[in-house]
Amino acid sequence: MSGAVGREPVFPTRQSLGLMKAKLKGAEVGHSLLKRKSEALTKRFREITRRIDEAKQKMGRVMQIAAFSLAEVSYAVGGDIGYQIQESAKQARFRVRAKNENVSGVYLPQFESYTEEGVNDFGLTGLGKGGQQIQRCRETYARAVETLVELASLQTAFLILDEVIKVVNRRVNAMRMAESTNVYEASMLSFLEQRIPSNVCNLPYRIEQDLANTYQDINSELDELDREEFYRLKKVSNKKQRDNAAADAEILAARERAAEKAAQNGTPPVAESKEPEPETTDVLGEQEDNDVIF
Amino acid sequence: MAAAAASTYKDRQFLAVIGDEDSVTGLLLAGIGHVTDPPDAQRNFLVVDAKTENSEIERAFKSFTEERKDIAVVLINQHVAERIRHSVDTFTDPFPAVLEIPSKDHPYDPEKDSVLKRVRRLFGE
Numbered sequence: 001m002s003g004a005v006g007r008e009p010v011f012p013t014r015q016s017l018g019l020m021k022a023k024l025k026g027a028e029v030g031h032s033l034l035k036r037k038s039e040a041l042t043k044r045f046r047e048i049t050r051r052i053d054e055a056k057q058k059m060g061r062v063m064q065i066a067a068f069s070l071a072e073v074s075y076a077v078g079g080d081i082g083y084q085i086q087e088s089a090k091q092a093r094f095r096v097r098a099k100n101e102n103v104s105g106v107y108l109p110q111f112e113s114y115t116e117e118g119v120n121d122f123g124l125t126g127l128g129k130g131g132q133q134i135q136r137c138r139e140t141y142a143r144a145v146e147t148l149v150e151l152a153s154l155q156t157a158f159l160i161l162d163e164v165i166k167v168v169n170r171r172v173n174a175m176r177m178a179e180s181t182n183v184y185e186a187s188m189l190s191f192l193e194q195r196i197p198s199n200v201c202n203l204p205y206r207i208e209q210d211l212a213n214t215y216q217d218i219n220s221e222l223d224e225l226d227r228e229e230f231y232r233l234k235k236v237s238n239k240k241q242r243d244n245a246a247a248d249a250e251i252l253a254a255r256e257r258a259a260e261k262a263a264q265n266g267t268p269p270v271a272e273s274k275e276p277e278p279e280t281t282d283v284l285g286e287q288e289d290n291d292v293i294f
Numbered sequence: 295m296a297a298a299a300a301s302t303y304k305d306r307q308f309l310a311v312i313g314d315e316d317s318v319t320g321l322l323l324a325g326i327g328h329v330t331d332p333p334d335a336q337r338n339f340l341v342v343d344a345k346t347e348n349s350e351i352e353r354a355f356k357s358f359t360e361e362r363k364d365i366a367v368v369l370i371n372q373h374v375a376e377r378i379r380h381s382v383d384t385f386t387d388p389f390p391a392v393l394e395i396p397s398k399d400h401p402y403d404p405e406k407d408s409v410l411k412r413v414r415r416l417f418g419e
Contacts, residue, residue, distance in 0.1 A: 052410070052413065053410075056402075059402070060402045063397075064396070066320055067317075067320065067397075067398040070398075082318070082319040085327075086318065086327075089327025089328070089329065089337075089339070090329050092308050092328035093325030096309065096366045098304065098306060111391075137320070137323055141323050142324045144320075145309070145321060145324045152391035155391050155393065156388045156389065156391045159386065159387075162412075162416075163388075
């Protein structure tokens with residue numbers, strides 16, 4: 001009984017019936033909640049992938065413009081400024097900070113760019129000539145980097161969401177597949193689930209199914225016990241009636257015999273009849289029932 | 295990775311760049327360049343040219359992604375990423391974010407981007 005497939009190993013009692021009922025309800029609610037969470041995350045995920053695609057395109061354009069403005073600088077300065085720039089870079093002026101965004105209980109970090117005031121490593125760059133071009137180039141590149149940072153946060157969100165969605169989906173499926181002793185079977189089921197629309201082939205929701213099975217089993221078992229008990233009581237009362245009837249008949253017979261004897265002896269029947277009566281009751285022991293409750 | 299602990303990205307505030315001279319110069323002009331304090335002064339950028347060894351790029355990429363905990367975004371030129379494609383593809387942590395950017399001489403090819411490749415794969419395109 002307890003080793004049966006698709007059933008929790010519990011005894012059929014009222015208490016475990018109540019427990020199973022609560023568990024079944026919990027499983028149903030949990031399953032639907034997880035499913036909704038997974039759907040919400042997937043929606044967000046799709047949106048993010050779309051935005052990544054867009055941002056990547058935008059990045060291409062922005063970087064092209066930035067590269068062009070750098071070419072302008074080299075032309076204006078009349079030489080290579082790369083080395084000078086690399087050597088004078090000391091403190092980052094352009095920094096990012098991360099803040100959190102909550103999507104259905106998942107924290108997605110978002111980078112936010114800000115400029116550290118009072119840091120200027122390139123104060124003297126382009127002092128001779130091309131200062132204006134360099135200024136413009138810096139602004140262009142700052143805008144480009146902002147786009148890049150935006151893209152970076154989208155990408156991070158993408159990676160985290162990807163991972164979280166996998167975990168949530170695994171849990172949703174686990175609610176159906178748990179207790180399937182065969183891992184291969186479980187993976188086959190989940191594979192089928194993905195391929196086949198649910199209205200075509202309804203695959204079992206393992207945990208819920210198990211709980212429902214247990215609930216029904218316990219219910220029928222309890223009903224059975226009830227019926228058994230009722231039948232037993234009926235039997236007992238039948239037997240009691242039969243015994244009572246037999247006892248009554250015997251008493252009547254005893255009385256008749258006493259009356260007969262009295263008639264034969266000619267003695268008054270009152271004194272005689274009193275004697276055998278307690279004797280018969282003692283022998284049968286049935287009269288006790290009338291006085292003793294237990 | 296269900297919820298990235300706050301500590302994994304709280305201190306990350308710099309961007310790092312690996313790329314050709316023009317890209318690095320431009321991004322440094324935007325003000326992302328940073329050199330850590332003297333004892334072991336580390337730059338957060340690497341200029342790659344034809345003479346740079348792949349191992350050096352690899353080392354810089356490792357240092358930016360794994361060793362340093364103050365870098366939020368690693369920008370890498372796509373043609374440079376192509377040279378260490380294996381390392382870039384196998385790095386899948388959310389932090390730091392690795393971003394492939396186009397360079398002046400090499401137009402951007404979305405087909406090679408490690409993240410876009412994943413996007414494509416997910417949607418079965």
